[in-house]
Structures are given as C-alpha cells and as structure tokens.
Amino acid sequence: MTSNPVLTRKGERTSRRILDAAVRCVARDGLPALTMQRVADEAGVGKRAVVYYYGTREGLLDAVIRHVGDRMLDELQQAVGGIEDPVEIVARGFEVVWGAITSDRALLAAWFGLHAEAVINPAFSGSAGYIGDRLEGIVGDAIDAQLARGRVLRVDRDVLRVLVVANVQGFAAYFLEHGDVPPLRAAITEFRHFLVTVAVPGDHRRERRRRAHGSSG
Template structure:
C-alpha cells in the first residue's frame, strides 16, 4: 500500500471510530454526518467523500464492532479445550475483555436494536451474529475431539449462549457490577459447563 492509500485508509478509520463514539454517546438516531464530522474534527464533506452515505458508514461501523468483539471472543478461549475451563476461565476472560470497552458494547447493542427495523443494517448485524456462532462452533469442535458431546443441538446451544451474553451485557450497562449480577455470572458459567457430557452418555435432545 502506497503512502497516499495508507493515509486514506487511516482517515477512513478515524471517521469510523468517531462514528462509533457518537453512537455510544448519543445513540443511533442522533448520530448524523455533521455530528460525526465534529467528533472526527473534519469537514462534513470529507465524511461523505470517504464513506459515501450515512448508511454505508454505519455498515462499516457495524463490521468494525463485529470484528472487535469476535477477536475478543477468540482470544479469550484460545488454547482451552476443556468445556469446564472454557466456562470458567474462558468466560471470565470474555467478560473482563468486554466490560473494559463500554463504548463498544453500547454501540453493539444500539446497532442491533436499530437493525430490527432498518434493513440497511441487518446484513451487518447478521455478520456479527454469524461471527459469534462460528467461534462457538469452532470451540465446540475442539471440545468434541476431547470425547464430549453437546446435550442439545448446536444451533440451540449457540442461540442460548449468544442471547444470554447479550442480556448479561445489557444488565451490566444498566446497573454496573452488582452482587446479583456477580452471582448470575457464576450460575451462567455452571450452566454453560452443563452443556457438555461424555460422548458415551444419552443422545442429543431434539
């Protein structure tokens, strides 16, 4: 990549990060091209120059958020192949990593909520969900190689884990670190570990 292309990519990334901060601070609806430009410290016309429409920029932000979250998840469970250690050590790493970046979480949940009624954001939201599912499937394939199997179908298990993490994150964003949340996180880890059983036991439930 030549010098001009490198500068262009850096400026485009600066605008993406400015948009992310605006969404986290002001919400999706209040994030305009003008507010993004102010946050980035540039002329409004440059936002359109680098990213075209607001919708295209927001799609880039969705994918940026997705890549960040998926990377955090992969790093948290890297090298762990025991289901109980993934539930205990891996989840602790995931939770610590997620809760150190409040802006990223607020943007993630805000965009997911907006994607329900905005078709232009739905593809990006699916990109994030698919990434989460891929990581869980990869981790489970490693667990199965150790002689375990899931107590339910992969799709059901993945949906339950992803939906539960989203709910726990929303609780943390709203109320912070409470004793009730701490106890729930421990219960959640026990619940995740219970999904695994030795392969010789009963078949997967439908």
C-alpha cells in the same frame, strides 16, 4: 464502505481517523445522535470526506459495529482457541466477553442501538446481527472442537449454540439497564456452572450406560 480504489497511506489514515471519531461519538452520545456531520466535526475533516470513505450513515454504522465487535471477538477467538478443558474455555470466554461488555461503552451503544434502529429501518438488519452471528460462529467452533475430542453433548449442538449467544446478549442487555449488580453476577455464575457440565467425556457416558444395563440385568 464505498467501493473505492485501493486507498493510499494517507487515505487509510483519513479513513481510520473518521472511523475512530465515529466510535468516540457513539460512545459519548449514543447511536441515535450519530450524524455524518457530527463525525466530520469530531474527526476534523469535511463532511464530503466522510461520504467519500463510508458512503452513507448506514455504511458508517456498519463499519463502526464491525470495528468495535471485532475488537472483542478477535480477542475471544484467540483466548479460547486450542484450549481443551471446557472449564477453562468457559472461564476465559466469559472473562473476555464480560470485560468488553462492562468496559467498552461504544460496543454496547453500537450493538443494541443498531438492533433498535433495525426495527424501523431494515437497512440496518445485517449490521445489527454482525456481532451475534460472529459470536455464534466462534461458539459453534468451540463446540465442534469438543465433539472432535470425543466429548458428548447433553443438549443438541445448535440448541447449545443459540443458548450461549442468547444468554450473553441477555446478560449484556441486563447490564445496560441495571449495571453490574450482584444478582446479575450470580446468574452468570449459574450459567457458567451449567455450561461446564454440558459436554461430558464420551467414554464416561458409555461406561455409565454399561453399568446401568448391567445392574438392571
């Protein structure tokens, strides 16, 4: 969004009206078809209003990706925050993320559409990475919370963080191409089973090592 003075209530309503119209356009027509004029027509305002509040198409798309991404990510953060059991964290996390992926067409269209546009237009690279970057942060916080509770990871922390985000993005891309097919569901189930075994209680691991050393002696 452009660096305008603090918006009045009317300005806030108009800005939100334009953003909601842009989200509808993305969900219905896809990201490549999105233009400032189309959004203006959808919102019932003049094109100048879209330019005033969002500046450029890049600014508008950045606002769209943050809006649709935050809807999912805010819910995810709230759902897993404070949960101690890794099994419950994985279950609630995937419930939120997969529910959003399979029901929010605007989320998918903006997420993957921006990545495609960023290939030929570097101006979109920051916006394209917004959802993945924030998802990495939430996953990293969940991992750190497990470590603070004395659990031990079976893989490197940063490797695990990237592994989770890369698989979620891969599952979403596969869903976009093939739909919610049984093999995809089975793959997600297998990955979830893996995740719940990654963080083990530290005392249990020490006890296993103690027994192994004792038996070898």
